[in-house]
């Protein structure tokens with residue numbers, strides 16, 4: 001087999017850590033000796049062994065003289081685990097093949113240099129695009145210190161996210177909804193506005209088998225969330241943050257007693273200061289947010305520049321109704337040449353529905 005094929009296997013292993021390694025990257029590793037895979041592993045969960053050490057522990061014969069394929073440059077600093085570069089050196093591995101360079105300034109290039117300085121052959125950049133693509137959240141988080149925000153909505157073919165009476169459950173079919181729950185497992189947090197809580201009373205949990213619930217964040221500047229809302233009633237079992245501009249601490253008590261955390265923040269024109277909110281969440285180790293807001297929060301989120309990716313689930317239905325809401329509200333742009341530009345779009349068919357995913361292009365936005 002060629003280097004690329006072993007790296008593909010390492011990538012497949014890395015992906016098994018999805019939703020459990022945050023804020024660390026997903027990493028897979030394969031050890032090959034005389035054309036045979038003798039060990040393989042992946043970073044299973046945050047705080048656990050790194051992929052390289054998992055693969056070494058899995059070896060059924062001595063790795064001396066073997067080749068290690070690893071999706072990300074091995075670390076050379078002590079974090080939750082000792083440096084992988086030392087374990088590689090001790091094992092007697094003679095060649096290391098890597099995919100991504102670690103964007104972490106503590107590591108970048110230093111892990112590779114350490115290995116080379118100790119006489120190990122290192123070949124870099126095998127399936128680099130695929131390896132970088134796997135860890136887009138980690139790359140964003142390490143370089144900005146803020147969570148990667150994915151704005152997700154489900155709409156009809158006439159661009160409605162609810163009927164004229166405000167009902168939105170359900171717009172898409174089962175396959176699309178299953179995919180949403182995989183993403184609730186994948187990303188660390190989920191965010192909605194109080195408008196959605198008042199209208200839909202959602203639980204915002206992950207209903208995937210063995211899935212991990214994201215931390216729930218409700219943007220609620222005036223603390224209008226009902227104390228008997230589903231997100232409040234279940235706050236003891238699923239971490240729930242009410243991001244608010246309300247400073248009347250006496251009003252916090254019923255939420256705090258129910259297990260919610262109140263996060264007081266400065267206000268902006270639309271409500272909670274979203275830039276400051278993401279700065280705070282980033283400092284607390286939240287690397288990603290699935291934004292399932294209504295149109296009001298979606299617009300503010302785009303305008304404040306916190307959104308990196310948009311996911312539009314489109315159902316082949318038409319609701320009609322001038323008053324029925326669309327995915328993005330706010331003031332909107334006046335000129336068709338302006339608006340937020342999206343790039344690198346991908347379309348996936350999910351049962352009878354479609355998912356269009358695009359990246360936000362440097363938050364280019366303007367009016368005529």
Ligand SMILES: NC(=O)c1ccc[n+]([C@@H]2O[C@H](COP(=O)([O-])OP(=O)(O)OC[C@H]3O[C@@H](n4cnc5c(N)ncnc54)[C@H](OP(=O)(O)O)[C@@H]3O)[C@@H](O)[C@H]2O)c1
Nearest residue numbers: 153154168193194195196221270271272294295296297300
């Ligand atoms: N189909 C879908 O994918 C989908 C998903 C979600 C929701 N929905 C539908 O969307 C509708 C609700 O939409 P919505 O626009 O009323 O609700 P929303 O966007 O979820 O919530 C808006 C509210 O959030 C609060 N907020 C706090 N900080 C904010 C900020 N920085 N920017 C904007 N808002 C902020 C504001 O209330 P305060 O000023 O009181 O804080 C604001 O009125 C419902 O009908 C729901 O069913 C559909």
